[in-house]
Amino acid sequence: MKYAEFIQSVATRPKMSPTLAEPITRATLATLAERLSGGQARDLAAQLPQELRGDLRKPDENAEPFELAEFFERVQQRAAVDLQTATDGVCAVLDTLRDAVSAKEYEDSVAQLPKEFWQLAGPAATRLDTRRVGT
Numbered sequence: 001m002k003y004a005e006f007i008q009s010v011a012t013r014p015k016m017s018p019t020l021a022e023p024i025t026r027a028t029l030a031t032l033a034e035r036l037s038g039g040q041a042r043d044l045a046a047q048l049p050q051e052l053r054g055d056l057r058k059p060d061e062n063a064e065p066f067e068l069a070e071f072f073e074r075v076q077q078r079a080a081v082d083l084q085t086a087t088d089g090v091c092a093v094l095d096t097l098r099d100a101v102s103a104k105e106y107e108d109s110v111a112q113l114p115k116e117f118w119q120l121a122g123p124a125a126t127r128l129d130t131r132r133v134g135t
Helices: 003-012 018-035 038-045 050-056 068-079 083-100 103-111 115-121
Strands: none
Touching: 003 018, 003 050, 003 083, 018 038, 018 050, 018 068, 018 083, 038 050, 038 103, 068 083, 068 115, 083 103, 083 115
16 A cells, blocks of 8 residues: 555544644554554554554664553644544554555464453454444
8 A cells, every 4th residue: 555545544533634634643653562562563664665664663662551541642642633533543453454554464463462452453364343432
């Protein structure tokens, strides 16, 4: 998937502008990198468009343990959006990631997340639809 296609895919899922989808995508990937091991972040980045790979760069190899609510708050702060927009955006980015990378890479990434994340990004083999937080 090319960069413009990735951003457009993120934008169409919660119906937001591509100019808003870009910072949400970058904020979500940066936050995801913090939550994944360095090796997994690099593996995932290798399958993304070149323009997004740097957002998954980590200074160390360790995954930082934090829960879903903090994930949303970090994305909200990085993208400078309200919490609902951040939540919708995270869902859209994770859905787009599922479509953009191999099933194995996506499942390897999701496997490093706590189970509460699975309501948003369950393993590709078992996930049938997008689920919104709080519904």
